[in-house]
Every structure is written in C-alpha cells, then in structure tokens.
Amino acid sequence: MTAPDIKTALPGPKAKALIDRDARAVSPSYTRPYPLAMARGEGAVVEDVDGNRFLDFAAGIAVSSSGHSHPDVVKAIVDQAHRFLHMSGTDFYYEPQVRLAEVMGEIVPIAGPVRSFFGNSGAEAVEAALKLARYTSGRQYTIAFLGGFHGRTMGALSATASKAIQRRGFGPLTPGFYHAPYAECYRCPLRLTPDTCEAECLGFIEDQILLHLVTPDEVAAILVEPIQGEGGYLVPPQQFIDRLKAIAGRHGMFLIVDEVQSGMGRTGKMFASEHFGLQADIVTVAKGIASGMPLGLCSAKADIMSWPPGTHASTFGGNPVSCAAALATIDLLRGSLMANAAAIGARLMDGLRALQAKHPLVGDVRGKGLMIGIELVRDRRTKERATSERDALVQAMFRRGVLLLGAGKNAIRLCPPLVVSPAQADDVIRLLDEALGEVAAGGR
Numbered sequence: 266m267t268a269p270d271i272k273t274a275l276p277g278p279k280a281k282a283l284i285d286r287d288a289r290a291v292s293p294s295y296t297r298p299y300p301l302a303m304a305r306g307e308g309a310v311v312e313d314v315d316g317n318r319f320l321d322f323a324a325g326i327a328v329s330s331s332g333h334s335h336p337d338v339v340k341a342i343v344d345q346a347h348r349f350l351h352m353s354g355t356d357f358y359y360e361p362q363v364r365l366a367e368v369m370g371e372i373v374p375i376a377g378p379v380r381s382f383f384g385n386s387g388a389e390a391v392e393a394a395l396k397l398a399r400y401t402s403g404r405q406y407t408i409a410f411l412g413g414f415h416g417r418t419m420g421a422l423s424a425t426a427s428k429a430i431q432r433r434g435f436g437p438l439t440p441g442f443y444h445a446p447y448a449e450c451y452r453c454p455l456r457l458t459p460d461t462c463e464a465e466c467l468g469f470i471e472d473q474i475l476l477h478l479v480t481p482d483e484v485a486a487i488l489v490e491p492i493q494g495e496g497g498y499l500v501p502p503q504q505f506i507d508r509l510k511a512i513a514g515r516h517g518m519f520l521i522v523d524e525v526q527s528g529m530g531r532t533g534k535m536f537a538s539e540h541f542g543l544q545a546d547i548v549t550v551a552k553g554i555a556s557g558m559p560l561g562l563c564s565a566k567a568d569i570m571s572w573p574p575g576t577h578a579s580t581f582g583g584n585p586v587s588c589a590a591a592l593a594t595i596d597l598l599r600g601s602l603m604a605n606a607a608a609i610g611a612r613l614m615d616g617l618r619a620l621q622a623k624h625p626l627v628g629d630v631r632g633k634g635l636m637i638g639i640e641l642v643r644d645r646r647t648k649e650r651a652t653s654e655r656d657a658l659v660q661a662m663f664r665r666g667v668l669l670l671g672a673g674k675n676a677i678r679l680c681p682p683l684v685v686s687p688a689q690a691d692d693v694i695r696l697l698d699e700a701l702g703e704v705a706a707g708g709r
C-alpha cells in the first residue's frame with residue numbers, strides 16, 4: 266500500500282459515522298487527537314474506513330514494532346490460535362510462555378539468570394515490578410521521576426507523574442511514592458549543560474528525599490525510564506544513568522528500568538538501557554514486544570523473583586497467542602528490524618536537524634533510533650512552550666496523511682513501525698517542512 270493518499274475530506278463519511286457511534290457508546294476518557302478510523306494496515310501504512318491512506322509514525326503509541334500485520338507475526342498467531350487460545354499460565358504450563366521467558370533471559374539488560382512474570386499491559390508489568398520490589402526487599406517506598414509515565418492502574422498511576430489530569434480526581438493514590446526531577450537537559454532548572462553537569466538533578470534524591478522524607482533503608486526501588494517517553498522523549502546524559510545506578514547500589518535499592526516504550530528494538534538496540542551500558546535488577550516490557558497483541562512482562566534477576574506460589578498471578582497474562590506473536594516479533598527484531606531502526610532513525614535525525622536550522626519553531630530535536638522527539642518553542646531564547654503550535658502541527662500532518670502523536674506539553678514524537686523505509690522517512694521530513702511553514706504562518 267502506498268501513502269499518503271488522501272481522497273476525502275477528513276473525517277470522511279464512514280469515519281464520521283463511526284465516530285458518532287463511538288461518542289455514544291465508548292468511554293469519553295480517551296484522548297483522540299484527530300479523527301482516524303482504521304480499516305486495515307500494512308507495514309507503516311494505515312488505511313482508514315473511507316480508503317484514505319496514511320503514513321503511520323505513531324504505531325499505535327509505539328506498539329506496532331514489526332509493522333501492521335507482518336506476515337510472520339500473523340502466521341505465528343494463526344498457527345497458535347489453531348492449537349489453543351488460552352489455558353492460563355497461572356495454573357498450567359505451555360511451550361510459548363516458557364520459550365518466551367527463556368528468550369527474555371537472553372535479551373533483557375539484566376546480569377545473570379532471569380525470571381519473568383507475564384501480564385497483559387505496560388501497567389501490569391509495572392504493577393508486578395512494584396509489588397516484587399516491595400515483597401523481596403521488605404521495604405515500602407519507591408522513588409520515581411517527575412514527567413515519568415508508568416500506566417494508569419492505581420499502583421502504576423501513583424508512580425506516574427506525567428500530566429496532572431491523569432491523577433486528578435483519583436486520590437488518594439497508593440502511598441509510598443516520592444518523585445525526583447528527571448534529566449530534562451534542554452530545560453535544566455540548574456542552567457547546566459550535559460558537558461558541565463554531573464547529573465545534579467539527582468542530588469534531589471540524596472539531599473532532599475532521603476534527608477527529609479524517608480530513610481534509605483525503607484526505599485525498595487528506584488523506578489526510571491531510560492528515555493522518558495510520554496514526558497517528551499527525553500534522552501538523559503550518561504552521567505544521569507551512572508549516578509542513578511550508584512545511588513541505588515549505595516543504598517541497596519532495586520533499580521527498576523521501565524522499557525515499556527523504549528524497549529524492543531525501537532532505539533536501534535533491543536533495549537534503550539544498552540545505549541548507556543545500564544544493567545537493571547528489574548525490567549518492565551510491553552508495547553512493541555508482541556507487535557500489537559496484548560502482553561506485558563516484568564523480568565528480574567532470578568534471585569529477586571523468588572516469590573512463592575500465590576503471591577502474584579494473572580488469568581490472561583502470558584496468553585499463548587500473544588507469546589507466539591512476541592517470539593515471531595523478537596526473531597524479526599534480531600533479524601533486520603533493529604538495524605533498520607538505527608539506520609532510519611539516523612536518516613530522520615539528519616532531516617530534522619536541517620528542519621531545525623530552517624524553522625525557528627523547532628527548539629530541540631532528540632532521540633535514539635526510531636524514538637525521536639521534536640520540541641516546539643515560541644522563542645529559542647526563552648524556550649516558551651509552543652503547545653498550541655504543536656497541536657496545530659499534529660493536525661496539519663494528519664491533513665497531509667501522516668499520523669503523529671504529541672509527547673509532553675509541546676513535543677511531537679516520531680515512533681513509526683521499525684519496518685519504515687528510507688522513502689517513507691524522507692516523505693515525512695518533506696511534509697513536516699511544509700507543515701511547519703504553515704503553522705509558523707499561523708495556518709490552521
């Protein structure tokens with residue numbers, strides 16, 4: 266399928282009818298940025314119900330790693346579906362779950378033997394990690410980061426500090442969470458640059474949290490995204506990761522690395538942690554692992570994950586069809602897709618740097634592989650956040666047939682399927698150039 270190819274006004278008549286039905290029957294809590302009603306997908310292309318075709322640079326929120334309906338993944342799903350759909354790994358054994366746990370032991374950035382717990386989503390993976398850290402350490406508290414996103418269930422939401430609206434009206438949340446500033450180097454509150462700082466933002470943990478709020482021996486874990494996703498695709502400097510690891514090590518806290526968005530080849534390596542030489546105690550994975558089938562994993566050092574039968578489980582977690590999809594996905598990532606993510610990511614980054622030189626609206630461009638953030642500002646000196654311009658840019662790109670998502674208050678993320686081609690990347694840069702010009706000129 267070729268894209269972009271926009272044939273109707275957006276939304277077209279069939280999309281509009283579906284959206285009207287949705288408004289009556291579906292929870293209004295979802296955040297739909299534009300009226301895209303999907304009919305089918307192939308690779309990095311999505312066709313809507315009116316036959317319009319879009320380049321998908323959102324991948325269902327960084328999920329469709331091997332592209333839409335990759336034949337190898339579909340075959341693995343169909344083959345498994347013919348054998349059996351469900352048996353519950355909570356009570357019984359089956360090969361795809363055991364095999365996937367073995368493969369996770371080979372690929373997750375954890376030293377030594379690894380065990381994995383199976384859930385259905387990123388939030389469930391994080392819940393498992395938080396519970397495991399508390400259970401095994403016998404400590405109650407977790408330190409997480411401002412701007413971090415870890416999911417919407419009560420425990421994961423208590424760790425999440427992304428947008429206040431996500432927490433509003435749900436309090437009291439689970440007690441036992443403190444938040445420290447993340448390395449938002451483009452807006453460093455200490456006015457330092459990565460070359461001159463030693464991750465002073467992390468001083469907040471030892472100089473404030475551990476001094477005034479909680480003693481280290483009560484902190485079970487530090488929970489961190491190695492690249493902050495929903496917070497704006499923020500890439501921390503190496504010293505941030507090193508200092509974090511040192512703090513956790515010094516106080517015997519587990520380091521939980523949330524790779525839900527940054528993992529599974531997206532950054533050009535299997536896990537973003539690998540860019541920093543980071544080894545964790547516990548790692549959470551979901552989104553891209555099964556190319557869109559629901560699956561969330563919490564992997565940990567085997568001696569940390571030694572909780573006894575009955576402590577934690579899930580009826581659907583580790584669904585055999587999802588596990589089969591994950592095994593096929595990992596084969597594809599190891600085959601050529603990780604390398605493609607690195608190559609196309611570099612190509613996009615070159616194109617974006619050129620756009621940054623041309624368009625004053627582009628304040629910062631950052632990322633690894635196909636996890637790329639573009640931060641829009643009204644003034645490069647004051648860095649005033651260009652939030653309405655960001656929203657307008659997302660709309661302008663939708664009208665041009667490109668699916669994008671925002672991240673943080675004023676950034677756009679590029680997170681296409683890892684099968685994206687050089688020509689598709691070039692098209693998106695060309696269309697971004699046009700759309701940035703339109704937004705700067707005050708266009709819709």
Ligand SMILES: Cc1ncc(COP(=O)(O)O)c(C=O)c1O
Pocket residue numbers: 326386387388389391414415416417490494495523524525526527551552
């Ligand atoms: C880093 C991170 N952790 C956890 C989650 C939660 O995943 P889910 O929406 O599958 O519950 C997300 C979702 O965006 C995420 O980006």
